[in-house]
Amino acid sequence: MPSTTAAQALYASETIPFDDVPVRNQLLAALDVSVLGAMKPHFRTSYVEPPAVLFGTAGSIGDVHFPENAIVSLVGSTAGVGGAVEVEAVGNEGMAGLSVFLTGHESTVQGFVLGAGVVRRMDARIFRELAAAPGPLHQVMLSYTHAVILRAGQTLACRAAHVLQQRCAGWLLETRERVGEDEFPLAEAFLSLMLGARRSGVLHALRSLEDRRLIRCERGTVEIVDAHGLEQESCGCHAVVRATYTRLLPSLA
Ligand SMILES: [Zn+2]
Secondary structure, three states: OOOHHHHHHOOOOOOEOHHHOOOOOHHHHOOOHHHHHHHHHHEEEEEEOOOOEEEOOOEEOOEEEEEOOOEEEEEEEEOOOOEEEEEEEEOOOOOEOHHHHHOOOEEOOEEEEEEOEEEEEEEHHHHHHHHHOOOHHHHHHHHHHHHHHHHHHHHHHHHHHOOHHHHHHHHHHHHHHHHOOOEEEOOHHHHHHHHOOOHHHHHHHHHHHHHOOOEEEEOOEEEEOOHHHHHHHOOOHHHHHHHHHHHHOHHHO
16 A cells, blocks of 8 residues: 555646647547537646555545546455455546545545556546536446446456456456556556455466466566467456446447
């Protein structure tokens, strides 16, 4: 778990003009040009990197975040000896801060940057006002909410039924889609958190995939060498989730 003091360094970089970064976030891409155009003045686009904290637990969310190629991890706490556990990772298919749309500003999870990249953020109160009004943004958010619920069920089933190596392969493929690159930074500690598995088990799974020349790990980065082979190795849950998002948000096709 990163320290919340890391938040002090967040957004230290200059804000990037909206149009300087292509819109890859699938929720924003699902909106009509005129709808997105009206929202543009409210967005601030920045480069962020781990372990910046975007919002803390049990508090209000100041901003909602739409990753363009960054990955945001939402982490909750378990009672007793369990400690931190990832609830969900959000990439360019979604938005971090769904509770703002659903119930208001409160958050029960902590959101921090897992993968460096660009995010677009908007003041939570402005977003809630825009998304609460009937219209295209409201519809997109309802569809996204449905997709997130279905995804949560699939993740639970995956953790219960599929072995670590299969899940690890699926997560690597999903991350490749989110960042749009074959190579990306990967900290084993974070992968362990995301897969809900011991670090030793995650290391073993990565080594096994590397021995079979499906991936290459070096200096904190992983490169997907054989995506097709990795696909065959995975349990396929990431593909089920992807198909669900495509069905519910047709613009993702
Ligand atoms: Zn699975």
